[in-house]
Amino acid sequence: MTAIAKSARFKRYKNLEFILGVVLTGSICLSVLFSGLLFPDGGDKINLIARLTAPFTNPDYILGTDPLGRDVLARVIMGGKISLQVGILSVAGAVVIGVIMGLISGYYRGFWDMIVMRFADVQLALPFILLAITFIAIVGGGLTNMIILLIVSQWVQYARLVRGSVLSLRDQEFIQSAQAIGVKDIHILFRHLLPNLIGPVIVLITLNVANNILLESSLTFLGLGVDPLIPSWGGMLADGRTYLQNAWWVSVFPGLAILLTVLGLNLLGDWLRDSLDPTGRTSR
């Protein structure tokens, strides 16, 4: 096969990846956005007569009901709200802190550089779940605490990435000439350096939103995350596990929702990575 045909096939694959990613992520975002209109009761309405209705048997409950007779479809969509909130807010916080710390430590080196690198060492040695077990035992679970915890444990990733790029950019001519004509440091950092290293940061953002949705659902599943009264994917799975013997749907659909959301974001991240780095050096 010729190289041209091969690359055409690769392009088709990349397009498919992009379309699938957009469709998955888009439909989750839209359904969460309109969840209030679709399900005004927020998936909390209890109907004990219809408890554990099997899916696809009752048009009122397309995905069946849980042990309290609540609509599984409504709760899955309401659960998406929590996951997206955690995913987006935690990454936003980590990016702001991480990018600023990365720019400073890469540009000035010295003290701040040492701080970032030591934090990175510690972060590598302490898996997030362990950090979470310890800290949630102290401050308690809940949405806000979980977001703070994710920010604390992840800003270093962005700081390291940005630091690395700054180190390779700071001695290039365009930075030296900016310094020579007396451009203020803050402008060099944000106007000259930042736009040149934002590509990989965007890829990391996409992948980390996906990753944090996974972490949030694991923590909630373990009873360390979101309040069990609020519909969330991890919480639904923890409840549904007890009924696995006779009601598989209570455990299957929330997990499927996590899988599809994370897959959509990963597809987009993968597509972005190849689009921003056509040489494919970083595509692992």
Next chain:
Amino acid sequence: MAGFLIKRILQAAFVIVAVTLVVAFAIRLTGDPALMLSQGAGSITEADLARIREALGVNKPFLEQYSDFFLGIFTLDFGRSFLGGTPVIDLIGNALPATLMLAFASMFVSIAVSIPLGIKAAVSRGKWADQLIRIISLIGLSFPNFWLAIMLVLLFSITLKWLPPSGMDGFTSFLMPAITMGIILTATNVRLVRTSMLETMQSQYIMVARAKGLSESTVLYKHALRNCAIPLITYFGLQFGGLLGGIVVVERVFNWPGLGTLAFDAVGARDYPVLQAVIMVLSMLIVGVNLLVDIAYGLIDPRIRTE
């Protein structure tokens, strides 16, 4: 080389001290273990509480408690559990092999699957096999590990009734936890193998091997795979932390009596000595594995040492 070694060992020691110090400090903010232990014991006076604290050793200054704990690394004495008074080292001694067994089995599963698949993907780069493997690995990366565990239970224990759903009792109970983590790891490893193979396949010695007329499998497995073994081992080592984090969660689903289960129980009971020791053992494992990988890499590739 000696300088590099000393620097890396000091870094590793710093990490362990930092992690344990933070954990020891944080866990003491969670509440008074004396109150926790005396719950439901009827009328308790302040003097009783003070005596319990004295017996548990939690009335001493924080730094003294911490240094007692830290010196325990050398004497293998981490005190006793607040619940039942079992020596912590015994609890760890029971749980650690269960966790390590799971870690190594899932690593083994994943390496055994991802090397042939990764090589296949690299060889057929851009063709349908490559893209299929790529899509499957992306799906694997998107799986929540605890949900995968639940789905395996649904399939193999409830529907087919082949495997026990939880506990540690013989080889059959071992299969599902190991396969769960194996699948999750394989999703990442396939991509790592593929990338390293692609880089290696471009070298001139591969061209020479082919020009000599060696069979394709000799070229791939003897010449190419051996040369990308070093970067692969590094990646596998770096994954160890994530692997242990995942195992902690999966242990919970399968009720596997490892360090993760021990840690969760300790959190619930405010059993400081146990939680502290579990976190320390896990972080020492991770730091130790990374240190070994770094040293091995530094020995083989002199460029790393000077960085």
